[in-house]
Amino acid sequence: MTETLLAPLDAAHDAFAALFHPSSVAVIGASDNPNKVGGRPIHYMRAFGYMGEILPVNPARDVIQGLPAYAGVADLVACGKTPEAAIVAVSGDATLEQVRLCAEAGVKAAVIMASGFAETGAKGRERQQELVRVANAGGMRLVGPNAQGTANFAAGAVLNFSTMFMEVAPQDGPIAIISQSGAASVMPYALLRQAGHGVRYLVATGNDADLDACAIAAAVAADPDVRLLLVYLETISNPDALARAAAIARARGASIVAIKAGNSARGAQAAASHTGALVGNDAAIDAFLVAHGIWRAGDIGELLRAVPLYLQDHAPGAGRTVVMSHSGAVGVMAADLAERHGLPLAALRDDTLRALGAILPEFGTANNPLDMTAALLGKGDMFPRVLEALGADPAADMVMVGIPVAGPGYDVEALARDAAAFSAGHRKPLVASAPQQSVREVFVRHGVPTFVTEADAVAALAQYAAHRERMARVTRVTRVMASSAVPAALPLAGNGLQDEARSLALLAEAGVPTVPHRLCGSASEAGAAFEALRASSAGAAVVVKGCAASVPHKSEHGLVHLRLTTRVESEAAARACLDTLRKLEVREPRIVVAQMVKGRHEFALGVSVDPMFGPLVMIGEGGTLLELRKDIVTLLAPFTVDDVRAACARLRVAPLFTGYRDVPALDLDALASAAVALGNWALRHRHAVRSVDINPLMLMAAGEGVIAVDAVVQLQDAKTQEAETP
Amino acid sequence: MTETLLAPLDAAHDAFAALFHPSSVAVIGASDNPNKVGGRPIHYMRAFGYMGEILPVNPARDVIQGLPAYAGVADLVACGKTPEAAIVAVSGDATLEQVRLCAEAGVKAAVIMASGFAETGAKGRERQQELVRVANAGGMRLVGPNAQGTANFAAGAVLNFSTMFMEVAPQDGPIAIISQSGAASVMPYALLRQAGHGVRYLVATGNDADLDACAIAAAVAADPDVRLLLVYLETISNPDALARAAAIARARGASIVAIKAGNSARGAQAAASHTGALVGNDAAIDAFLVAHGIWRAGDIGELLRAVPLYLQDHAPGAGRTVVMSHSGAVGVMAADLAERHGLPLAALRDDTLRALGAILPEFGTANNPLDMTAALLGKGDMFPRVLEALGADPAADMVMVGIPVAGPGYDVEALARDAAAFSAGHRKPLVASAPQQSVREVFVRHGVPTFVTEADAVAALAQYAAHRERMARVTRVTRVMASSAVPAALPLAGNGLQDEARSLALLAEAGVPTVPHRLCGSASEAGAAFEALRASSAGAAVVVKGCAASVPHKSEHGLVHLRLTTRVESEAAARACLDTLRKLEVREPRIVVAQMVKGRHEFALGVSVDPMFGPLVMIGEGGTLLELRKDIVTLLAPFTVDDVRAACARLRVAPLFTGYRDVPALDLDALASAAVALGNWALRHRHAVRSVDINPLMLMAAGEGVIAVDAVVQLQDAKTQEAETP
Structure with missing residues (x-):
């Protein structure tokens, strides 16, 4: 990983310092009332320990919330108090003038809270562009407009007007929340704080006109104290910055979990051919997030589910899990759930089973899930001894302890202490599940990741193990800045849909075997x-x-x-x-x-060039029912033959690659080579190609290759190619 | 619905009365220590208001927990105190003798707590059978052995030794929990009680040797105060009783949500042909639960998710939901989630949109999800007026209000009151979601079903609407007792696999068109x-x-x-x-x-006769890749052509039935008729047939029929047919 790729955006470095560690903050449109937008940040900074200077600006008052107020930015400058950062909390109409004054005064960064810009239509978009132009012309960077604002609770720098911090008090911690929506920033905040977790950064960026959510994620990812970034996006405005955030976080072993809500219209437009339509923009987003080791959550619950595991940061190995409980039902349900989530149950080693049998004679054929009746009932030191045996087994990566009920006779304190000691000693993830609030409290107090149901516990373990495995796989530098790592894009002669002969010629040039x-x-x-x-x-x-x-x-x-x-x-x-x-x-x-080529089975291979993410390659079962069967996988170029092999293993027809019934194993190597070649070609020509649709791609028996039998390539219009080619 | 089908099991009626409303309860193996198995039920009955007589039996003591103790069952009888119910809390070895004494004394029902019976193997199974034989010979019914026991908290009749009631106090309410596992009975209990819901019945049946979980579900389903049954099963020991429970509950509008954990080995044995293997026993269970209007939950969280909606009991109509929030992000996420769960968003009527526009001028193009910024910020009476407009719209069936943040300026009390009034007045389900504990508490206090995240809220609404729709569809009496509603099963000549000619002949007899x-x-x-x-x-x-x-x-x-x-x-x-x-x-x-028949597309039609549930019919895309593509639906016989149409609409290849690309619409009517005929035939011959595998079944264009081209019928061995035919 090179220095360059991991450095935060240099150009914005001062702006981030100004937002998160400002020596002074002007509040333009300051209010004496802490329940107003222009009053709340002042109240928060005073309440939450901000050590810099707060400079209220309001021409109608001399004192605001006990602080001397200034009539305008010019007065600040005249007093030698040029602020490092500014909150612009005036109406939309008055915002531009205040931004101009700040920029001219040398303010480094401003949070623009007013709405009424791009979100209202074309005219608002123009006003927003003017805002950014005026700010940048003076060397000032903006967050917003329509932003709830930024907060660094480590410094008490709360340039943010959410009412939530009135209700749920902040506390510094290893988590950053970066969101394009104010509501989606404070929902996880509230849930995390109610669960006792600390949050350092909370940023709601609004319209993302200048410094956007992705760039801010990259900035906070560089904070060595941040272990987990939680991101909410409605549009990935800046894929390169998000990729950089992911690379910076990964280099430190920190994780990013993101919600990407809604569907982008841009991606849908990009999908022209029927293969493209299948791929869709959401598939591009999925592929992009996978490629950068970011876990995609479907909702706020999933966003937060595995938080305690990320913070504890024990290596999940291959995710092989031991389930133990004093209830057979919990074992049965946990086994069902593990299968549902693709979490492997550990196959314990023979010597481990013997050791368990010695500790708990009634085990006999001790197996996973383990029925721990006696041990969990606190008979002597059985529970820690069982844990010790599991800790010594390299086949046991993680442990789930289910406690459906506890009452008289259960030493919950000892169970929690032993569980925590196991996890700390062996550095293996261990989670507990318990429906009783009183039981959970004890485990949480001992630092054990604890869940209400075994379903949540299993889902969290599965996510954590799969996410860490994914992060480990994302090691190649090409992944970090894929679009700039390949040679400059080349234009191609032609416009729109290409006929079959030309399409086949282009594919042959790309390195895909084509029919004679x-x-x-x-x-x-x-x-x-x-x-x-x-x-x-x-x-x-x-x-x-x-x-x-x-x-x-x-x-x-x-x-x-x-x-x-x-x-x-x-x-x-x-x-x-x-x-x-x-x-x-x-x-x-x-x-x-x-x-006339007779293949063993018809596959399809396609490309849809997403304007945001580049070429997305689709591989799947071909034929006329492709779009109905939807047995496809997608990969963002560039990728390796190993990536194709791993992806193709998820196809329903994957058994064809190892031989199925009368049909010999198909040539997966040739399929993978063709897909890689097509992906690389599409990447080189990413401004020229719109889509490729090869259907069928005939697969032969292993060693006998693949052949594209029918193909349609769609190019961009020549003008677009010209305009977009760097 | 006939009287007979809805009546509880007559033979067991007295036993249920004895368990749930006993005039007296003997506790055999009574302990003075309320923390011991034989002491806890006594403690509970005294603490929870049991008004009948508690009769401790223990030869070593005169007084137990302040009550006079008896040396044995004989002493009770001698004193004229024959108990109506008994708890047998002695060791496994001593259990049989105590059961015998109880049965001889005229006890009507006993809960057997000792373990060491069928769960330990063949010898234990024999001991268990002996237990039942001895009990039944004296007219006594058993719950257990290995049972945590029964509880009716309305009567304080707690014949149950769980420690949970020490920790989480009971309160009577409209919910019944019936479980084969003790742990799986108290986990939902604890979560329900912590959420403030009352539970009337809590039964953990253990080994299900006599009165099993399904029979007990049927008994409690008849209690008019029970609105919701939550069931945990590892094996559906008694499908007819569960079907009866479902019918009794449905007749009163009460609902059943069930977890069926694990997989049954019996079902797997039954699946002999490759079609059968696909169908599997779990598919049979799914089909059975669907056929009886029981919702299947995957885990304890899902089991409880929609509880407040079931208890509130407003009709969900077609489930068309209005999402409103003061956050765009909540609207976007809720829309994503609604699609994920198949919950339709309401298309509001034009006059509703006009009314909303008049209340909230900034709406302009008001749409669902509704952005309610002003209304939720409590400006005047906007929120109740918006609700009123929605209440008047017949296209709006349900409402979800998302409150991601509230603080100064929000009148949460008024929002909750208005929401509750809307729901009560219009009898439309309305739910709220809020991450802030303090906000949720207000809504819960007003009786509004309230969730932490919009994901939970949407999932609960989707489940509730889909479940109620399913219950409404299950109206035919044939469904209640399918296996007894058809003529007696007929043997068929032959053993095992049948050759193609014989297989085609059998299918032709069944009414499936076969190739000339x-x-x-x-x-x-x-x-x-x-x-x-x-x-x-x-x-x-x-x-x-x-x-x-x-x-x-x-x-x-x-x-x-x-x-x-x-x-x-x-x-x-x-x-x-x-x-x-x-x-x-x-x-x-x-x-x-x-x-040689050329069809438009190859389908497959199969039957696997489940020993528990009867013939399960599989319909799907055929060909050699059937088992890989797994594009199949399954139905439990008997079913109608409408059932087949509804099921086939879920196939990935369903567009073929309405015409896809160059292929004309396929003959769904003929497919449905063939499937119904095959299902009815298999039902008539359910003791004779093991499986049917028609692949391909050629589908022609609409109006041109279907033809079975290749088929294998597998019959039971002649001996089995004989033995099983009534």
Whole structure:
């Protein structure tokens, strides 16, 4: 990992310092009333220990919340008190002027709270752009507009007007919350604080006009005390910055969990061909987050589920989990849930089983889930001895202790103490689940990650182990800045949909094996092509197809003639195709004569170039029902053959790769090579290519390769290519 | 619904009365120590208001917990105090004798707490059977052994030794918890009580030797105060009783939510053919629960999720939900979540939108999710007026109010009061979500179902609406006692796997259209068959296949010859098949000559007869990749064509039924008729049939039918058929 990639945005470095560690903060539109937007930040900074200077600005008052007030930014400057940061809490109409004054005065960063900008339409967007232009011209950076603001509770620097901090008191801690929405920033905050976790940064960025959520995530990711970033996004405004945030966090072993809510319209527009439509923008986002080791949560509950495990930070190994309880039902349910979440149950070693049998004679055929009746009932030192045996077993990575009930006879204090000691000693994750509030409190007090139900406990363990494994896999520098790591994008001749011959030629250039074929302009040329293909293919049949960019759906027009075995048939088919194409008003009608390829199974391979994330490659079962069966996986380019192998293992038809019934193993290596080649080609030409749709891609038996039999490439318009090519 | 079906089990009626409303309870093995198994029930009954007589039995003491103790059951009888119910809390070895004494004395029901019976193996199972035999011989019914016991908190009748009631005090309420596991009974109890809900019945049945969990569910379902039954099962020991419980509950509008944990080995044994293996026992359980309107929860959290909605009992209509919040993010997330859970968002009527616009001018293009900033900030009477407008809209069935943050300026009390008034007035479900504990408390106090996250709120609404819709669909009496509603089961000639000709004959008898074919013993017969089939099919090609019950996988042995168009070819194929079969040591080798049928798409239709639930019919996409693609739905026989249509709409390939791309709409009517016919036939012959595997079932265009092209029927062994046929 190079220095450059891990450094925060240099240009914005001063701005982040000004926001999170300001020596002074002007509050423009300051209010004496702590329940008003212009009053709350002053109240918070005074209440939460801010040590810098608070400079209220309000022309109507001399004193605000006990502090001397200033009539305007000019007065501050005149007094030699140029603020490092500013909160602009005036109305939308008055905002631009105040931003100008701040920028001219040398303020480094400002939080703009007013709404009425891009979120209201085109005119608001113009006003917003003007705001940024004016600020940046003076060297000032903005958060917002329409922002609830920033907060660094370690410094008491609360440039934020949420009422939540009135209700739920802050406390510094190892968590950062970065959100485009104010509500989505304070919901996890409230839940974390109610659970006793500390939060250092809480930032709600609003319209993301200048310093956006992704850039701020990259900035706070560099704080060595931050162990976990929780991010809420409605649009990934700045993928490179988010990738940088992920790289910075990963380099320190810190984790990012993100909600990406809603669906982006931009991604949908990008999906032109039917393969593209399948892939969709949400698949691109998924692939992007996977590629950068960010865990995607579906809701606020999932965002927070594994927090105590992240903070405890024990290595989850391969995630092989031991479930123990004094209830058979908890074991059964936990086993069901583990399967549902893909969490492997540990297969304990024989010597571990013998050790357990010695501690708990009634075990006999001790197995996982372990029934711990006696040990959990606190008979002597059985519980710590059982834990010790598990700690010594390299096949046991994590432990879940289910305590469905405790009462007289249970030494909950001792159980919690032993559980915590195990986890600390062996540095293996251990969680507890208990429906009784009183039981959970004891475990939480001992620092054990504790859940209400075994379902939550299992889900948290599964997420934690899978996320850490994913982070470990994301090691290649190419992943960090994929789009800048490849050579400059190249334009390609042509516009829009390409005909089959051109599409196949482009794919061959990309390195995807294509069907032997000839492009012909007449029936006699088709006849000659038939002879040539027959000669080179030991007599395989041929296919004759009409070839015109304007007629991509050939079958519907009777433009596909299969299994032709004579020259006469081939010429007749060619004539029929040419006639049809002329009727369809194709100017220079042509045909493709191709070898008839019999594959073992039809797959499909496609690309959809997402304007935000670049080429997304789709691999799956092909044929006409592709879009119904939806047995596909997607990968963001660039990727390796190993990535393809891992992804293809998730296909429903994956058993075909190892041989299924009468069908021999298919050539996964060749499929993976073709996919990698296609992804790299699409990345090089990412401003030129819109989509690629190869269906079918015939898969042969292992060692015999793959062949693209039918393909449509769609290019960007030449103008777009030109404009976007760097 | 007939009287008979809804009546509780008459034979056990007295036993249930004795368990839940006993005039007296003997505690055999009574202890003075309330922390011992034999002491706890006494302590509980005294603490929780039991008004009947508690009769401690312990030969070593005169007084137990302040009550006069008796030396044995005989002493009780001698004193004229024959108990109505008994708790047998002695060791496993001593249990049988005490059960015998109780039964002889005329005790009506006993809870057997000792373990060491069927759960320990074959010998324990024998001891358990003896226990039941001895009890029943004296007219006594048992709960257990290995049972934590029963409790009716309305009567203080706690024949239950869980420590949980020491920790979390009971309170009567409209919920019943019935569980085969002690732990799984007290976990939901603790969570419900901590959330303020009352629980009337709590029963943990243990080994289910006599009165089992299903029978007890049917008994408590008849209590008119019970609105919700929560059931935990590891095996559905008594499907008829559970079906009866569901019918009794449905007749009163009460609901059942059940966890079925683990997988049953019996179901797996029943799945012999590959279709059967796909269906599996868990699919049978799903189908059974669906058929009886029981909601299946995956874990304890899901079991409890929608409890407040069930208890409030407002009709969810079509589930069309209005989401309102003062946060755009909550609206976006709720919309995402609604889609994930299949919850429809309401399309508000134009006049509703106009009314909303008049109340909240900034709405403009007011839409669902509704952004309620001003209204939720308590400006005047906006919130109740908005609710009023929604209440008047018949397109709005349910409402979710998301309150991500509240503080100064929010009148939470008024919001909660207005929300509660809306729900009470319009009888429409309304839920709130709020991360702040303080906010939730206010809503809960006003009786509004309240959740921590919008994810939980949406999931609960979705479950409640879908469950109520399912309950409404389950109206046919056949569903209640499916297995007794059809004519007596008929034996079928034959054993095990049937050859293709016999299989097709059985299917034709069942009413499934089968391919025209002839069974032949020689090449010349095959030649004649070719001529006959050609003549009747206007010259279609034929298929020649080897036909032997012992060789079900014909392709693997080269026993399938397709697309034959001459008599000579057909005879040659027949000779080849006969030779191969002879080499495979088939005694009387035969061939099937069948018309070559070209369908529009290959489906599969199968049956697996579950020993517990009867015939489970599988419908899905066919072909050799059936088991990989797993695009199947399952239905428990009997069912209607409408049931098939609804189920098939869930297939990934469902668009084929309305026409997809070049393929015309397929004949769903014919598929549904074939499935219904097959299901009814399998039900009539449920003791004779093990499985049916039709693959492919060729689907033609709408109006052109379906044809079973290849089929294997597997019958039970003749002995089994005999033994099981009533």
